[in-house]
Amino acid sequence: MSPTVVVTRRAHFNAAHRLFNPAWSDAENARVFGPCANPNAHGHNYNLDVSVAGGVDPGTGFVLDIKVLKDLIEEHVLRRLDHRNLNLDVPEFAATNPTAENIVVQCWRWLAPAIPAGKLVRIVLWETDRNLVEYTGG
Amino acid sequence: MSPTVVVTRRAHFNAAHRLFNPAWSDAENARVFGPCANPNAHGHNYNLDVSVAGGVDPGTGFVLDIKVLKDLIEEHVLRRLDHRNLNLDVPEFAATNPTAENIVVQCWRWLAPAIPAGKLVRIVLWETDRNLVEYTGG
Amino acid sequence: MSPTVVVTRRAHFNAAHRLFNPAWSDAENARVFGPCANPNAHGHNYNLDVSVAGGVDPGTGFVLDIKVLKDLIEEHVLRRLDHRNLNLDVPEFAATNPTAENIVVQCWRWLAPAIPAGKLVRIVLWETDRNLVEYTGG
């Protein structure tokens, strides 16, 4: 049986967002989210590490061609999020606060059904060099 | 005479912006700036490297205390730009396109008069890990 | 049920230490620890990655506010270790060798009881860019 390896591709996107719960008053949003609730938005260079686990194909030596994984991330995630305002331009965050936690879970929902070989096992989203979140589907 | 050393402090800020020339039509802005002209903005984690040159003080061994430089960057730059929408929240970019080039020159104008020892000699602004600009006051 | 996400905050501290077992002779310490046993100490810029897992709060979109996590790391770890000599200034390392392994376990003991939401699941301590240790509480 071929060994199981995890393959990870790192992608980048630039986006604006505002931490904001539309069910709350402006004062409540400002109290909870501080400067992150600035109505005109701020932004980030996000890094996204997408990991797929599977057996190594004896013919190619690949779990899946990392170029295929790169293209899937572009099609299913970057096309929706790159150079966007997450609150205003992305329907999934119209009513859901675009925190790193909610973004990483949404990326999983977009990507998991699209992986053609192996299985999506982990997504890490870096909001800054010091703040990151990780989701494994649970 | 004491040697002349350049001291650099790196700071970070997160901001949204839109590349946009208000004197142009929307179509012209879209043609020139592409996805960077998205009306709802996108954003970045900016890094800012501020460099001051001067003689080394024989008493302290400092050109200037880097903690002082850190505080000056917070007061003169980060307080204005961090967690802001550059086009909408920063008066200096109300009519000036907030490209990396224009931001770095504006940071110089804010910081140069405030340096208490030595002389501001270089500011580098990183918009992403691959795109950066550098200004030396000329 | 809300998804479970791991949130990580990276912190930094600068400290001096000496690898040294007080129960051994100087010669034995020198033999085992080499230049790391230098009596006058050497030092490092440590990075500390603290990870908390939990359900995403539907109101905030957070597992826990990462600013809260940042403040807890400052209160429980950085206040004790930053700009210190680990052997001489930190009671927990008076009789315990401040190896990366022992430091990361001690950080866990300080932080685990303090996490207000979710659960501490992993701490990674980087002693240099090439040497790191990881503890998950076992």
Added chain:
Amino acid sequence: MSPTVVVTRRAHFNAAHRLFNPAWSDAENARVFGPCANPNAHGHNYNLDVSVAGGVDPGTGFVLDIKVLKDLIEEHVLRRLDHRNLNLDVPEFAATNPTAENIVVQCWRWLAPAIPAGKLVRIVLWETDRNLVEYTGG
């Protein structure tokens, strides 16, 4: 009982390789592997993160001396791969395509029997800053 900690050492090597399945025609190799099948090879700066888990020795405070781990990686991996053409200079890749997946599994086979304390638990191989693979022995 002493806590269990994972210790990781990062190593580097520079190598040339060509993605190529000798059982296939040149056209098939070009179709599957694209520019990576260039007959004259291309190359990478590889990073290799080797992780060993074990109890912390009460005398040394180490799982294993990271200098020992460094030396084992040099002896068992770098001596074979650094400054080499993986296809032409490394017998294990004469008939096996030197994809990142196959390299990381081979590094495990070389290293696992050599670890003197604790147990090899993870190897991560970075082919570029954006492409990496991880193997845990399964």
Added chain:
Amino acid sequence: MSPTVVVTRRAHFNAAHRLFNPAWSDAENARVFGPCANPNAHGHNYNLDVSVAGGVDPGTGFVLDIKVLKDLIEEHVLRRLDHRNLNLDVPEFAATNPTAENIVVQCWRWLAPAIPAGKLVRIVLWETDRNLVEYTGG
């Protein structure tokens, strides 16, 4: 008069090479270049930082559109060097040793005539994270 700003774009390429002077004996090449003279080549992930200085255009706020600079680097450098064996696949290095020094000078010769606005002022080539060269046209 508009301020003069330096704009830098970082690009990447992966290549194999061998340090080798065809005018010397194999023994002389091995003595001077050590493992870098391995006949079957080794390789690197190269980073290339290309810097252009010029006045900031009042309409666009750009020295030159960094996307244009990115495309020029792809056309004039990456198309020639990426996924290649520098000695065997690149005519300019058929008789010239592909050291970092010679590569960076060659990149300058390819790029300098192509810059449409501003002036090429610096190219930095990173062969590894610790070895780099810089050329300013002199």
Added chain:
Amino acid sequence: MSPTVVVTRRAHFNAAHRLFNPAWSDAENARVFGPCANPNAHGHNYNLDVSVAGGVDPGTGFVLDIKVLKDLIEEHVLRRLDHRNLNLDVPEFAATNPTAENIVVQCWRWLAPAIPAGKLVRIVLWETDRNLVEYTGG
């Protein structure tokens, strides 16, 4: 005439230090240097970038062999500073405050006379990822 290229080698060392002017009272040292004056020292992972400029040798394609530069940095700098307490173990800092400014100037004095080909043109010393100093001999 051969082009002039700048070659840079990055080296690392780990050291403890205390910012302290022995001519001042303890209170004055604490007031000026804050936690950096901690009598038991703290420490850093320093990075040192040493740059040599010169003509490219037509035979080797080198300004100078970067392995030679690496060895010179080890002999003239790392042997003195790595795994040391700068104040207590290094005679040059017995009476001179080991600030980053004073360290970088001292490294220049050690290295400049030793460079066998080309000319030392710049040394950059990183005390942390955010604090660095640069000396060009003036």
